[in-house]
Amino acid sequence: EKYVYFFGNGKAEGRADMKNLLGGKGANLAEMTSIGLPVPPGFTISTEVCTYYYANGETYPASLNDEVEANLKQVEQIMERTFGDAKNPLLVSVRSGARASMPGMMDTILNLGLNDTTVQGIIAQSGDERFAYDAYRRFVQMYSDVVMGMDKHALEHLLELKKAEKNVHLDTDLTAADWKDLVAQFKAAIKQELGQEFPEDPKQQLWGAIGAVFGSWMNQRAITYRKLNNIPADWGTAVNVQSMVFGNMGDDCATGVAFTRDPSTGENYFYGEYLVNAQGEDVVAGIRTPQPINNHQKKPGDLPSMEEVLPECYHQLADIRTILEKHYKDMQDIEFTIEKGKLFMLQTRNGKRTATAAIKVAVDMVAEGLIDEKTAVLRVAPSQLDQLLHPSLDPKAEKKVIAKGLPASPGAAGGSVVFTADEAEELAKNGKKVILVRIETSPEDIHGMHAAQGILTARGGMTSHAAVVARGMGKCCVAGCGDIKVNYADQSFVACNGVVVKKGDMITLDGSTGQVMLGEVKTVPPQLTGDFGKLMVWVDQFRKLKVRTNADTPHDAKVAREFGAEGIGLCRTEHMFFEAERIAAVREMILAADVEGREKALAKILPMQKGDFIGLFREMKGLPVTIRLLDPPLHEFLPQEDKDIEELAATMQVPAATLRHKVEFLHEFNPMLGHRGCRLGITFPEIYDMQVRAIMEAACELVKNEGFSIVPEIMIPLIATVKELAVLKANAVKICDEVIARYGVKVEYLIGTMIELPRAALTADEIAVEAEFFSYGTNDLTQTTFGLSRDDAGKFLPFYVDANILPEDPFVSLDQNGVGQLVRMGCEKGRSTRPDIKLGICGEHGGDPESVIFCHKIGLDYVSCSPFRVPIARLAAAHAAL
Ligand code: PEP
Numbered sequence: 001e002k003y004v005y006f007f008g009n010g011k012a013e014g015r016a017d018m019k020n021l022l023g024g025k026g027a028n029l030a031e032m033t034s035i036g037l038p039v040p041p042g043f044t045i046s047t048e049v050c051t052y053y054y055a056n057g058e059t060y061p062a063s064l065n066d067e068v069e070a071n072l073k074q075v076e077q078i079m080e081r082t083f084g085d086a087k088n089p090l091l092v093s094v095r096s097g098a099r100a101s102m103p104g105m106m107d108t109i110l111n112l113g114l115n116d117t118t119v120q121g122i123i124a125q126s127g128d129e130r131f132a133y134d135a136y137r138r139f140v141q142m143y144s145d146v147v148m149g150m151d152k153h154a155l156e157h158l159l160e161l162k163k164a165e166k167n168v169h170l171d172t173d174l175t176a177a178d179w180k181d182l183v184a185q186f187k188a189a190i191k192q193e194l195g196q197e198f199p200e201d202p203k204q205q206l207w208g209a210i211g212a213v214f215g216s217w218m219n220q221r222a223i224t225y226r227k228l229n230n231i232p233a234d235w236g237t238a239v240n241v242q243s244m245v246f247g248n249m250g251d252d253c254a255t256g257v258a259f260t261r262d263p264s265t266g267e268n269y270f271y272g273e274y275l276v277n278a279q280g281e282d283v284v285a286g287i288r289t290p291q292p293i294n295n296h297q298k299k300p301g302d303l304p305s306m307e308e309v310l311p312e313c314y315h316q317l318a319d320i321r322t323i324l325e326k327h328y329k330d331m332q333d334i335e336f337t338i339e340k341g342k343l344f345m346l347q348t349r350n351g352k353r354t355a356t357a358a359i360k361v362a363v364d365m366v367a368e369g370l371i372d373e374k375t376a377v378l379r380v381a382p383s384q385l386d387q388l389l390h391p392s393l394d395p396k397a398e399k400k401v402i403a404k405g406l407p408a409s410p411g412a413a414g415g416s417v418v419f420t421a422d423e424a425e426e427l428a429k430n431g432k433k434v435i436l437v438r439i440e441t442s443p444e445d446i447h448g449m450h451a452a453q454g455i456l457t458a459r460g461g462m463t464s465h466a467a468v469v470a471r472g473m474g475k476c477c478v479a480g481c482g483d484i485k486v487n488y489a490d491q492s493f494v495a496c497n498g499v500v501v502k503k504g505d506m507i508t509l510d511g512s513t514g515q516v517m518l519g520e521v522k523t524v525p526p527q528l529t530g531d532f533g534k535l536m537v538w539v540d541q542f543r544k545l546k547v548r549t550n551a552d553t554p555h556d557a558k559v560a561r562e563f564g565a566e567g568i569g570l571c572r573t574e575h576m577f578f579e580a581e582r583i584a585a586v587r588e589m590i591l592a593a594d595v596e597g598r599e600k601a602l603a604k605i606l607p608m609q610k611g612d613f614i615g616l617f618r619e620m621k622g623l624p625v626t627i628r629l630l631d632p633p634l635h636e637f638l639p640q641e642d643k644d645i646e647e648l649a650a651t652m653q654v655p656a657a658t659l660r661h662k663v664e665f666l667h668e669f670n671p672m673l674g675h676r677g678c679r680l681g682i683t684f685p686e687i688y689d690m691q692v693r694a695i696m697e698a699a700c701e702l703v704k705n706e707g708f709s710i711v712p713e714i715m716i717p718l719i720a721t722v723k724e725l726a727v728l729k730a731n732a733v734k735i736c737d738e739v740i741a742r743y744g745v746k747v748e749y750l751i752g753t754m755i756e757l758p759r760a761a762l763t764a765d766e767i768a769v770e771a772e773f774f775s776y777g778t779n780d781l782t783q784t785t786f787g788l789s790r791d792d793a794g795k796f797l798p799f800y801v802d803a804n805i806l807p808e809d810p811f812v813s814l815d816q817n818g819v820g821q822l823v824r825m826g827c828e829k830g831r832s833t834r835p836d837i838k839l840g841i842c843g844e845h846g847g848d849p850e851s852v853i854f855c856h857k858i859g860l861d862y863v864s865c866s867p868f869r870v871p872i873a874r875l876a877a878a879h880a881a882l
């Protein structure tokens with residue numbers, strides 16, 4: 001078995017596609033070597049050794065020692081230097097390199113091979129005693145910290161003392177003799193602290209470093225990083241041993257990092273930073289301010305660019321940039337070092353980029369003939385698009401985070417704090433920007449949510465009312481923020497560390513991260529550039545799934561159409577009931593003593609509902625529109641305050657006590673499992689009758705007067721048995737046919753149901769006898785399958801995710817193994833009875849990329865999601881199809 005892979009002098013045993021075995025760094029060092037780029041020779045110990053190391057009590061395969069020896073020989077031959085030699089020593093770096101990049105998580109050791117003897121050889125090679133002792137002390141610091149577990153502050157303290165003694169401020173002001181003395185002091189301190197000599201033997205140093213890198217795979221930082229980024233622990237890291245090149249041997253030396261294109265805008269120019277006379281760590285550490293590599297990036301006041309200072313190296317690097325992009329066909333992130341005017345490449349990898357850059361680079365590379373349209377589409381992650389569609393925090397702005405909740409609806413916004421929806425509306429009318437802060441929101445707060453820039457709630461999960469409504473409005477929302485304690489009486493809330501925020505104080509929310517910040521943090525507007533449009537055209541060519549939107553108002557529908565929605569998959573009619581002019585009639589209807597009373601109130605609502613639907617149909621211009629009949633528990637519409645009850649009693653001409661009694665009577669312990677959905681239609685058929693009449697009258701009027709073609713899809717919620725649907729469908733058909741006859745026009749319509757209870761999924765074959773379409777309500781289906789309240793889960797679900805009991809919040813990303821099985825089964829059973837049944841999803845999962853891919857796989861016809869997620873769903877659907 002082979003464990004070690006050589007690279008150097010134009011030849012390499014590894015390749016770019018061997019990342020699993022060699023890690024990203026090792027694989028690309030091999031690849032760059034093979035295509036003739038200047039890479040210092042070295043070798044990669046494979047990830048299999050890491051796996052072996054942990055499986056065998058931290059030991060190595062028997063043959064590893066010989067392989068390392070043989071590879072080291074080859075490096076020595078190319079470099080014409082010998083490891084541990086007194087006159088002409090070879091120094092190496094030892095670095096980690098996992099399959100996926102884990103920046104800064106694992107250990108690195110530079111200048112390895114130095115001791116009291118070889119340092120003399122380095123002095124001879126470099127002709128620079130100061131450089132040699134500086135390298136030596138850096139090595140002792142790094143090695144004792146990483147390999148031996150020495151407290152690094154103790155050595156830093158000695159360095160500070162030295163500077164004080166010499167009365168200098170900068171490291172660069174210390175002399176060769178100072179560094180030499182410090183090396184001795186460091187070693188003595190290590191001996192004293194650890195009771196162990198600093199190893200002089202270079203081979204011992206090498207194996208110590210290799211062991212430390214493998215050991216760092218299991219350090220706490222790395223474990224946490226892997227967890228956060230879903231990197232399996234059994235991948236392991238590789239170890240790269242490479243001959244050292246020095247960027248800190250004088251002013252003809254330098255080191256730097258660069259991107260082949262601008263990683264924040266995607267613009268096609270070479271972008272990077274470098275430092276003269278420095279080692280790689282100095283660029284990253286931020287002790288000295290790096291300089292731009294070329295004049296394109298230079299701003300007034302910047303130090304000279306590399307293009308000016310080291311023009312030959314710069315032009316060589318610029319050529320390498322072209323070679324790398326042609327070869328990898330993607331934007332690269334590179335590290336380089338210049339030693340005495342000679343350029344060396346130390347790393348290349350696909351560069352991380354913003355969403356804007358991802359799109360621009362992908363579209364440009366198609367134009368440049370580097371990649372095809374398919375590849376371009378796959379280069380942009382659907383979840384990344386969120387960044388583009390909403391305002392975001394100015395990355396340069398300072399921020400003071402005072403609490404963190406769930407990132408419920410993306411975007412960022414600032415404003416002054418208010419605690420009631422009415423106040424939000426009042427202040428917004430006067431042009432004030434406000435943030436609505438509530439313990440939780442209810443449908444009654446819609447007007448305030450609409451008026452606010454953002455919404456913050458202390459309670460509730462990712463599908464809580466606030467989250468769903470805010471996403472629908474494209475407004476930023478931080479929900480379930482347990483870090484804050486809201487006190488309505490005081491008009492204030494307390495955040496972390498006791499920070500008190502009062503009404504009128506400014507805060508900023510970042511709905512993409514869940515952060516709550518004190519004061520107003522600057523935001524930058526969304527950018528829907530021409531490139532975005534171009535990419536989305538390709539996206540639409542590849543995808544099979546249709547994408548609809550969840551929209552309740554013509555305005556939302558319009559926004560969604562601009563984002564490419566191909567219909568409405570869910571119009572929640574209850575939101576129309578909360579408008580100021582109609583809530584009174586709705587309450588009157590609910591509280592009426594008998595059918596006559598209800599019908600009287602419903603007659604007031606009918607023309608308004610009809611107006612709503614005309615607006616929606618017009619906006620959708622003949623695209624399919626699914627309208628759901630009333631769903632929420634009735635008590636959500638009821639007045640709770642005495643004053644409101646009294647007012648309503650007066651309008652209805654009944655005693656206030658009777659009304660209060662009725663309100664109490666309607667109270668439910670588990671309203672979400674109570675008198676809601678189709679159960680309302682069964683007990684109060686006149687409500688659904690009114691809604692169906694409004695839908696059909698709207699459709700008929702438009703068909704008759706405006707020459708529209710419309711096929712309304714009437715959707716009945718929360719069906720558990722086919723009988724419920726049969727009864728409600730018969731009622732609806734009767735009304736539809738009566739309206740159609742009355743108008744004397746031809747209008748087709750569909751009657752279908754939501755599948756949002758497990759029993760509905762389990763008996764979908766029976767339900768499909770009646771239902772002409774299914775729309776999966778995966779919010780309720782998740783709630784009922786898990787037996788988990790969607791409004792309360794925010795309190796404990798984050799703990800489940802942190803503890804890895806659940807991989808993700810199931811209200812965010814569909815639980816494919818559990819809830820997903822019900823969805824899949826529902827489709828199969830539904831199609832078995834009615835092969836042409838239309839299948840869609842309208843739960844929040846319809847806008848989650850992973851869930852969309854699942855929906856494609858199980859053969860749904862469409863997904864429906866909030867307007868601002870329509871482009872995300874389109875892109876995810878294309879990824880699923882490619
Ligand atoms: C659902 O349950 O998934 C759904 C779309 O309906 P609502 O969120 O309105 O309950």
Ligand code: MG
Pocket residue numbers: 717756777779780
């Ligand atoms: Mg539902």
